[in-house]
Amino acid sequence: MNTAAIRCTNDLKMYQALLDNTDVKRMRERIQRKEEKRKSxxxxxxxxxxxxxxxxSMSAGLHNMADRCTERLGxxxxxxxxxxxxxxxxxxxxKPEEGRLFIMFSSSLLEAFADQELLFVMGHELGHHVYQHHDxxxxxxxxxxxxxxxxxxxxLFTWSRYAEISADRTGAYCAEDLQSVARALFKLASGITGDRVVRFSLDEFLRQVDDMLAFDEQPGQGAPMQDWFLTHPFNPLxxxxxxxxxxxxxxxxxxxxxxxxxxRVQQVMGLMEPDYMEGKxxxxxxxxxxxxxxxxxxxxxxxxxxxxxxxxxxxFLEKGYAVENLDSRRLRKILPKRIAEAKQWASLTQRMQVVRDLCIIARAERPVATAELELLNEIANGLNLPAGFVQQCLEASAELD
Ligand SMILES: [Zn+2]
Structure with a gap:
């Protein structure tokens, strides 16, 4: 199997564009200079x-699994x-150092995950290496x-989601068993590992996604989804x-x-990443x-x-909006109307998406001023989003899992 063949197309497309980005290039050069200076x-x-x-000798089983993953991934x-x-x-x-590659696990994960589940986790982590996501x-x-x-x-945020999809595929390719893969993701999402109180069901876990989609189709509907959206951003997805x-x-x-x-994958991810800057x-x-x-x-x-x-x-204004026509006072005045329209047409997840994007913008200039925070909260309240959503967005980390 050629690992390039299973890589998520959106990951590859965005990855290549990001490698060409001037700011990314500059950062990569700076990191490289730092690494060269450091000898050890x-x-x-x-x-x-x-x-x-x-x-x-301490962990033959785990090493056998690692061998199997490296073999499958070439x-x-x-x-x-x-x-x-x-x-x-x-x-x-x-990132490899001196021709050696490192995987690190927490003790709780090694103890709570069955062999097939560990194969998925290892295959996933190695996938990040295979696709050079760390670049x-x-x-x-x-x-x-x-x-x-x-x-x-x-x-970067959108790309990181698609990079996870690619890594999940190498993980699934190593584990060769969707049931175990799903159980691993269920354990990661729920924290539940035993079968005393919960018997895992793949079908029912997947049904949660369908229910999320169903909720999502009802504008104005409220569902306690912020945790799925941020904390465990998208395991069922x-x-x-x-x-x-x-x-x-x-x-x-x-x-x-x-x-x-x-x-199909884009449609599933569309729950979180609707291409609304261009959509019709x-x-x-x-x-x-x-x-x-x-x-x-x-x-x-x-x-x-x-x-x-x-x-x-x-x-952001390139597509059909002229920057000189910006009248911030007028826009501030029509903001409540736009909030009302969003509430009428956009689903809860879509509204969360807009506020999260506004937070990413606000966070780009730190510290976020109190007045900015208040306005963000006002927008979130107007959209009937759960309390604390803005704070969660501002604090959310954007690292690869
Ligand atoms: Zn990952």
């Missing part, structure tokens, strides 16, 4: 100091496995001292996307083609109008629209 290998030294290395870089004491399920793969230093860019242009911040993947001809002959697969539906129009009025009002509320903010807004 940083990651390995850190892992040796903070975690326990799992040798082959990798020949030697692997070192590490565990650290931690109650949260977590695993990570690091986009998303954390550095979003947390760095120099602020990224908000358009880039939005792109990932399972749904994986189900489509297992039904494709990438996994068995006679399945759906890749184009059809990616269309009533909902997209209402979202776009609200986003523009909101972004300008938030930029203006504290010390007016700066030259820098104007530039940023320009990048």
């Amino acid at each position: 290998p940083g990651i390995r030294r850190h892992l040796l100091a903070t975690s326990v290395r799992l040798s082959r 990798l020949c870089t030697p692997l070192e496995l590490y565990v650290y004491a931690g109650p949260r399920f977590n695993a990570a793969c690091f 986009i230093p998303i954390g550095y860019i979003l947390r760095g001292q120099r602020l990224p242009p908000p358009g880039l911040a939005l792109d 990932r399972v749904k996307a994986l189900k489509h993947f297992t039904e494709s001809d990438l996994m068995h002959s006679g399945g759906i083609g890749k184009t059809e697969l990616e269309d 539906t009533d909902a997209s129009r209402a979202m776009r109008n609200l986003f523009l009025a909101g972004a300008i009002a938030v930029a203006d509320v504290y010390e007016g629209i700066s030259e820098q903010e104007r530039e940023v807004l320009k990048s």
Whole structure:
């Protein structure tokens, strides 16, 4: 199997565009200069100091699984496995150093996950390496001292979701068992590992996605979904996307083609990433109008629209809006009307999406001023979003899982 063949098309497309982005290039160069200055290998030294290395004799089973994953993914870089004491399920793969690749697990994950589930987790982490996702230093860019242009911040966020979809596919390809893969994602999402109180059902887990979609089709409907949206952003959606993947001809002959697969996946992800800046539906129009009025009002509320903010807004206004026609006072005045329209046409998830995007914009210029925070909260309240949603968005991390 050629791992390139199963990579999510949207991941690849956005990844290539991001590698060409000037700000991303500049950040990559800066990181490389830093690494060249430092003589000793940083990651390995850190892992040796903070975690326990799992040798082959200590953990033959785990190493056999790792062998199986590297074989299936066609990798020949030697692997070192590490565990650290931690109650949260977590695993990570690091950029190779001196020809060695590292995977780190939390102790709770290793103890609570069955073999097939661990194969998925390992395959997922190795997928990030296979597709060189770490070449986009998303954390550095979003947390760095120099602020990224908000358009880039939005792109990075969207890309990271599709990068997870690609990694899930390599994970599923290593585990070869959708049931276990889904159970692994269920454990990650719910924290429940035993079967004393809960017996996991794939069909019912997937039904949750259908219910989310159903809620979503009823504008004005309220559902307690903010946690699915942010904290466990999209585990059920990932399972749904994986189900489509297992039904494709990438996994068995006679399945759906890749184009059809990616269309379906985009539809599933569309719950979170509607392309509303260009969409033609009533909902997209209402979202776009609200986003523009909101972004300008938030930029203006504290010390007016700066030259820098104007530039940023320009990048969003290209499609049919002229920056010189911007009248922030007029837009501030019509903001309530745009909120009302969004409430009428856009679903709850779509409204959450707009506010989250406004938060990404606001966060690009830190610290977020109190007046900006108040306005964001006012917009969120107007849209009937749960209390605390803005705060959650502002604090949400944007790292690869
Ligand atoms: Zn991941």
